[in-house]
Amino acid sequence: LRKYRPYPQVPLQDRRWPDQMITRAPIWCSVDLRDGNQALIQPMNVEEKLEMFQLLVQIGFKEIEVGFPSASQIEYDFLRLLIEGNHIPTGVVPQVLTQAREHLIKRSFASIQGAREAIMHLYNSTSILQRDVVFKKDKKEIIELGVTGAKLIREQAERAETIIRYEYSPESFTGTELDFSLEICEAVMDVWEPSPEKPMIINLPATVEMSTPNIYADQIEWFCRHVKNRDCVLISVHAHNDRGEAVAATELALMAGADRVEGTLFGNGERTGNVDIVTLALNMFSQGVDPELDFSRINKVINVYERCTKMKVHPRHPYAGELVYTAFSGSHQDAINKGMTALELTQSGLWEVPYLPIDPQDVGRTYESIIRINSQSGKGGIAYIMEHEFGFKLPNDMRPGFGRVIQEVSDACSDELSPEMIFQTFEKEYLFNV
Numbered sequence: 180l181r182k183y184r185p186y187p188q189v190p191l192q193d194r195r196w197p198d199q200m201i202t203r204a205p206i207w208c209s210v211d212l213r214d215g216n217q218a219l220i221q222p223m224n225v226e227e228k229l230e231m232f233q234l235l236v237q238i239g240f241k242e243i244e245v246g247f248p249s250a251s252q253i254e255y256d257f258l259r260l261l262i263e264g265n266h267i268p269t270g271v272v273p274q275v276l277t278q279a280r281e282h283l284i285k286r287s288f289a290s291i292q293g294a295r296e297a298i299m300h301l302y303n304s305t306s307i308l309q310r311d312v313v314f315k316k317d318k319k320e321i322i323e324l325g326v327t328g329a330k331l332i333r334e335q336a337e338r339a340e341t342i343i344r345y346e347y348s349p350e351s352f353t354g355t356e357l358d359f360s361l362e363i364c365e366a367v368m369d370v371w372e373p374s375p376e377k378p379m380i381i382n383l384p385a386t387v388e389m390s391t392p393n394i395y396a397d398q399i400e401w402f403c404r405h406v407k408n409r410d411c412v413l414i415s416v417h418a419h420n421d422r423g424e425a426v427a428a429t430e431l432a433l434m435a436g437a438d439r440v441e442g443t444l445f446g447n448g449e450r451t452g453n454v455d456i457v458t459l460a461l462n463m464f465s466q467g468v469d470p471e472l473d474f475s476r477i478n479k480v481i482n483v484y485e486r487c488t489k490m491k492v493h494p495r496h497p498y499a500g501e502l503v504y505t506a507f508s509g510s511h512q513d514a515i516n517k518g519m520t521a522l523e524l525t526q527s528g529l530w531e532v533p534y535l536p537i538d539p540q541d542v543g544r545t546y547e548s549i550i551r552i553n554s555q556s557g558k559g560g561i562a563y564i565m566e567h568e569f570g571f572k573l574p575n576d577m578r579p580g581f582g583r584v585i586q587e588v589s590d591a592c593s594d595e596l597s598p599e600m601i602f603q604t605f606e607k608e609y610l611f612n613v
């Protein structure tokens with residue numbers, strides 16, 4: 180982690196925003212198996228859910244929302260498989276989502292029977308729009324719904340052998356008047372009576388992302404400042420990506436006081452997805468903050484994700500896409516070539532290569548694909564391939580000529596040239612003609 184230099188700082192007196200940075204990992208909760216799964220064209224079957232669960236455990240998630248067991252038989256069966264098959268390692272807590280209705284709560288408790296510990300996640304929608312249009316309930320009735328659900332959960336929890344942790348989400352928080360969201364959360368707190376030793380989770384979702392990230396962060400900060408008994412609650416954020424800003428919104432929300440993040444791998448989830456935890460974690464990593472999640476074998480993560488979700492990771496996805504450590508254009512290749520050479524010479528341990536914000540090896544990628552050649556490429560890139568693939572250092576005065584030859588060949592075939600094709604062209608051009 181010490182290999183990355185912090186970004187240049189604006190002098191304190193010139194900063195527009197308070198001097199805040201993310202300095203430690205939040206509590207992470209993966210919602211891949213619930214929010215991610217419910218948005219798939221083909222939801223995961225039990226075997227796929229198990230494979231995904233095991234991947235999430237390997238990455239280091241300690242809290243995993245495994246499903247909505249009262250809403251689907253597969254989700255119920257999956258919980259039974261996890262528990263009866265002893266698949267939940269010590270230290271990993273499954274989380275289940277439920278609505279505030281008695282039979283759903285009872286079924287949720289049945290699904291977790293035999294687990295050592297579980298998080299029971301209650302939600303009801305609180306926004307003005309949902310109150311008026313979907314539920315046709317006033318504020319008092321919405322509070323009643325949440326409080327009734329909380330009471331039913333508490334009754335069940337007191338009878339259960341499983342250690343129950345409580346989570347409440349005022350769904351559509353970002354469309355809810357702030358004082359009302361506080362009122363309903365505090366009403367639920369009154370039922371669950373959290374303490375500093377046994378805090379409850381208050382999850383404040385941007386169910387639909389409706390604003391710029393600073394607005395969400397302001398809402399989180401306001402809530403953190405006003406909620407009673409702040410030391411008895413963990414404030415969790417759950418951003419969706421409707422405006423494409425979920426990563427930024429979550430980062431600012433963490434700086435504004437949130438303790439916990441719910442999100443998914445590669446941002447799978449409803450509509451434009453949930454916040455992408457891979458990007459969040461590796462953003463921290465590249466600033467020298469240990470994210471406490473292990474993405475050092477990103478190709479394995481991609482493979483399991485693609486197999487289970489039947490979704491593709493975009494080739495330009497931050498840190499993970501197939502093309503994100505690759506340069507085709509001449510000027511970028513030249514700079515990378517010089518950066519890599521300087522790295523070898525200085526051996527400073529700091530990763531400072533132009534255009535490559537992190538060392539591909541930190542996510543288990545090799546240097547092989549850093550420079551690839553097509554008609555956009557230049558002599559520096561070609562020299563890099565000749566040296567790093569074939570151990571052949573092209574003399575400086577040969578580079579422009581060979582660069583032109585390669586450009587002609589790739590122009591003619593309008594395609595990328597493999598290292599072997601470059602070497603064959605070199606042999607044909609120079610060696611066989613000697």
Ligand code: KIV
Nearest residue numbers: 302348350351384386
């Ligand atoms: O996006 C959302 O509001 C949710 C809740 C159920 C937490 O997924």
Ligand code: ZN
Nearest residue numbers: 214384386417
């Ligand atoms: Zn969600």
